[in-house]
Amino acid sequence: MSGDPNIPSALFGGAAAKTIGEKRTPRTDGMREYLLNVIPEVSSDRVRCYTQSYRETESEPTIVRRAKALRNMLQNMSIYKLDGELIVGNTSRHPRGVELFPEYEVEWIERELDGVPYHFAERPGDRYIIDDEVKQELKGLFPYWHGKTHCEHVKSMFPEVIKKAWDMHVIDSYWLLQGGDGHITINYRKLLERGIRGTIEEIEEELPKVDLCEPDGISKKLFYDAALISLEAAVDYAARYAEFALERAGKEKNPERQKELKKIAEICRKVPYHPVESFREAVQSIWFLQALIQIETNGHSISLGRLDQTLYPYYRKDIEEGVLTIEGAAEILQCFWLKLFTVNKIRDWDSTHFFLGYQVFQNITIGGQLYGGKDAANELSFLILGVQKAIKLTMPSISFRFFDGTTEEFLQAAIDVIGIGGGQPALYSDECVIPALVNRGITYEDAVNWSVVGCVEPIIEGKQSYRPNGAAFISILKLLEIVLHGGEDPATGYNLLPIGKDLSTYASFDDVMEHWERQAKFYTKQHIIMDTIIDKAMEEASPNPLVSSFVDDCIRRGKTIKQGGAVYDYCGPLIVGVANVGDSLAAIKKLIFEEQILNGKQVLHALDTDFDDETTTPTGGEIQQMLLCAPKYGNDDDYVDSLTAEVLDLFCKELPNYRTTRYGRGPRGGIWHASCSTVSANIPFGLSVGATPDGRKAGMPTADTTSPTQGMDTKGPLSTMKSVAKIPNILCSGGNLFNMKFSPLVLQDQGGRSKFAALIRTFLGDLKGMHVQFNMVDGDTLRDAKEHPEEYPDLMVRVAGYSALFTTLDPKLQDDIINRTEQLAI
């Protein structure tokens, strides 16, 4: 339906729909309260089902084993239904609970079950409870997996240099050894229009055409076989809910409730197998698949795409036929939001640092434009904003597509939700993203239909492979530290590409930049090698037939996504520490080479002693002070902004020179590209980097995303936005992220809200920034919440590309958020 310029927007007036959506009903209010207070629990269902199935299928092909294991899980996992739920289906035994994925890795789970570094229930953040029996069962099941996991498989392929670069904390992607890629939006439109039945029919059409004499014949057939097993299992899973609801209906005395349960049973018999005929069926069908994909892969960032477009035809039809009211639609969506909130994923404690806040990054995109530049916002877009305001939880995330034609009414509706805090919705610019995607070879027709997965990654829903950005990291501040030390990492002593001179002996600033570029390219290559090995291992050992069935053109090509089934395919690293490197280079250029106030030897010594050596002249503290006074990115100062842009530009230009494992196997693209979405990785990466020439002390967090270094943007939001707009956002087609924190005061009257809208329009429209998200909390509130977490159970903050409950975060991250410059309008 997307791309149909004849769909009218806002039939009834969007603002009214939003107002209706933002009131919780007694039903959703009760469920929300219950879920918010649940402490997530670990289940052994999936480990049991998968271990059993893998044991029985050892002689069979991997892809079929994967499908059969999924089937075993879907047939035997515990299912539940919360009181009052209209949308049903669960990803784990417990609400907000987690399943484990032993085929990827078990070592960390065994370690943490023994309390190293923490027992699940005693973690400093993102705690989980686990029943003793479950613990014992898991300990009994895990030995089967020793020597068989994805993680071990990958590590056995890593060359020595990769292991070293990893130990140096230049590159990291540990979470990709523990689970699947995720980061995808399947073709939900196709699901709604044709049902799983349609996909089965498609496969049945292709199967007879498979020529087993051809080299890829057998691989195609195995994919189809596995896809059919998975799809049928998905239908059976829904049928279990139909039976469950009927059984409950039989025991129910209240006639209203009984009717409700029977309705649920009726819908679960129908979808996701059949095409949907109503708004509610559409939501239920989407949720089933959303849940099932989580069970199949453990990859986070599985997203919903342009939900306001996908659901709109069904919404409009039901409203026009009088079988649905806006209030009814709002309640269904609220129930859906609460289901999305129940999805959870446990990671090892070290990786949890990178993704704090029980996050699995399920994004819903609204607004933007249709083919030809027509405004895509409709009442459902407004209703979704209202529902977000009503439910106000950390998941889902709402991504608001801005374009020059976005109406003031719609932008104001978004600002109203921003004003309640929690960092929702995040705002993205079509004016930057669409050309960025077209530049990568995506057709205009598809580019205009982009949506967000994960934190900020633009994707073409239903047509693009996993991980539009790699969600694996390169810490470029560590890279800079290495350059300053002659190629050597001071922490490990490794020197993988010796330079022969260091900061005390570089002849000129150009000399510094030349070696910076050489090292940057070298470690970029190491990152590519690492991620390519991971991709190869994923392709061979953990293919995902279910998700592949709903990504074009996997079925036509007879290929999983990892074999090159998707129409578009890109990947690329997350670049961490952009602002720090820009600031550091500016300080080196200005103080050492231009003004010659300090020499390289003095600075290097000050860095190595963490600015604490008071015996030198000037003292370490004085040197730090001078470095802090050098120009800083975030203040609209071309001197440093141009260096920062140059730093990022290097990666933007270098990455597309490399090919992914899918290159030439079907998809358009097949190359690597850049992104600066750091998630919360700026904290762990900061820990391993010593003092740096931007004046940063050893171990402190790096700057997050494309935002200026914490506290260094002192000239106010206009200057900060100007700086951020100067870096090559348009080449960061993997998605860029920019956090701003505002005092709620700026939105207290209509005048303030209009000016805030103008601020957004200038940044996203005129300056063509890619993304901005606003934290609307003041420092005092956050400090108080840190002291008295019990008083702030639902205080949400935007961490990076996602929102988290502030009180569940690690104290160090809490401090980081507090310290980000507060942009107060006076």
Added chain:
Amino acid sequence: MSSDHALVHLDLDAELVIFNMQGYSIHDGPGIRTVVFLKGCPLVCAWCSNPESQNPKPELGVIEARCQRCGKCLPGCPVHGISIAENERVVTNRSLCTGCGTCELVCSHKARQVFGRRITVGDLMREIIKDMPFYIRSGGGVTFSGGEPTLQHEALAELLKACQGKLIHTAIETCGYVPDRTKLESILEHLDLVLYDVKCIDDEKHKQLTGVSNRTILENARRISATGKKMIVRVPLIPGINDSQADIQQIGEFVLSLGSVRELDLLPYHELGKSKYEMLGKDYALDGASPISPDRVGEFKSLLESYGLKCEVC
């Protein structure tokens, strides 16, 4: 470049002393504004929230709580104005201090901060122009505040001309105490909007509270109003000083008498400037004053609106 061409008849080297520039100001004229704070003021209002604006020259502020008494600032001071007292406190002789900022640079605890810097018209314009996209999109522009901006009327006139040349909307915030009316007139023609402070109508009270009579101020208000220049009257609401019904009534009637002015902003008193008094070694006259309740402010707003005035609370 065309931009330089437009500036060709201006004295770009004229200097001003400013103490702050604030982007994204949303209460000082239409749209998103960049406010430039000029230093120096003929008034000394008891409630002034920018005490660092009063002295026309750069001056030193000290945050005592941050001072670690390390003594690093002593040797560099060119006038030998810093010493360590018997109680180990660092003492600055303000009568010697020129506000040069040498001690600010060496203080690693950020305890010393100079308010005010000299900047040329050309350099300031380059800063102002940076925020142009935001002015265009929001219908905003630049507001010159202070202090009292007309004290630096010559350089200010050059700046305003430069802004006009770039089609940037211009405003000033003035206390109106400009005895030499030609100074006011020299800048008025380059302004799009005047934000005009009226504190109270009772002259005796005015003298007591600001140090000057309000006769010139009220006279200038009438004069500007007569030119038809767009003007908004701004009233700082100060507890115990001008927050009686009678005060507000008198102000409302005065504004009505101006004829062409129909807008009035109320600026309720706040204590945000208090810490700066300590930094400057000045006493805060209003210590202990409690803010005016929002309800009371609302009553004043209604009262003024009953005169047919458009009234906003900033």
